Amino acid sequence: MSVRVELLTYINQLEIIDTHEHLPVREEARPQDTDVLGEWLTHYFSSDLVSAGLSPEELEVARDSSKDLLKRWQLVEPYWHVARSTGYGRSLDLAAQELYGIDGVTRKTIGPLSEAFCAARAEGDHYRYVLKEKSRILLSINDNECQLDCDRRFLVPALRLDQVYFCPTHRRELVQRGDAVGVSVHSLGDWEEAMRRHVQRAFDEQGAVALKCGLAYDRSLYFAKTTTAEAEEEFNRLFANEHSPDRRAGIKLGKPFGDYMMHSLLALANERGLPFQFHTGLQERNGNVITDSNPTLLTNLFLEYENVKFDIFHMGYPYMLELSNLAKNFRNVFIDMCWGHIISPEAARRSLAEWLDAVPANKICAFGGDYCFVDGVYGHQKLARENVATTLAQKVVDGTFDVDRAKEIAKWLFVDNPTKLFSLEDRLAVAKQE
């Protein structure tokens, strides 16, 4: 047996932690009015199709399950053909083959595949089948914004406050959010108190295991140190007559306000020693500004908030070497490979090989599916296990370490590191009981 086969066999039997998903909070909450093209083109591979030349308008037609399936397939087929071998494409082919027993996504198979997809949806046992039986995932950390109530057999929530506290557009939002936690909001200080209570409740009563920031989609990840006065001036615009009645157009608060709120949230996280997941690197959908999401932009936060565990997402792609430097340098910076094995399987392998030479092996989490639909998770975890096995085997062959050490590292990356980083020991016990 080759070293790679031995390691892959070992890794395939591991029950793993999944650091990041965007799944509907329970199986019944999945969109019902859909078919295989409608759901599988929700994200990721759809962006590769657009990159290959499909127009955004054609993509909307392809997603529309009320229209004829074969006609929609014909629309995407030439682009699917050229994009099939990307990580995104391979993940879907793996799902077709190994979840539904159908040989990939093609003109011949799309009809039977969609029938099998709809039949599985009607059965209502798909989360258990995909996440537990096929993917051997112990728990997935799920980002569904502020929605924390989720099926605890499979999911534990991350809390994402970006839209709520960083980007209010009307005074009404302040009133509603404040009411929910018993704060009457008239000042920036009241607003921070509402956020503090929200975080407290989420972690103490509602089972949140991490904070999450997705702001790199909307702005630079550099959060300057701003004064309370600057932030307050922005905040007070929400009370101006011209924006105040609900029916009037909302406003976009300026960068100093977002900067201030991030520091305020990090001060809370620092007090409690919370893990904080940051989106960095590639952004989903087409036509984004990649330089906004360079993880080195967060350096001032790493320096100031020493007690926060910064979990840096998506391998920082394409800033993997920068992330290597940060994780090597800072005690409170961790590398998270979520989304990475399908963004580029080759980049995932090469980066992991580099990190294992530069960064202590307790600083890396190997897998997060990062899908909005559960079928994608299967293909991604399969590619992740293969990539880690291939990289570790190469290290054994070149004499960096032996097979036993490679197995030890594999278990750290897939199980022990995320369990420790997110303090999941008790949650795992609950998930097993339910």
Ligand SMILES: [Zn+2]
């Ligand atoms: Zn995500």
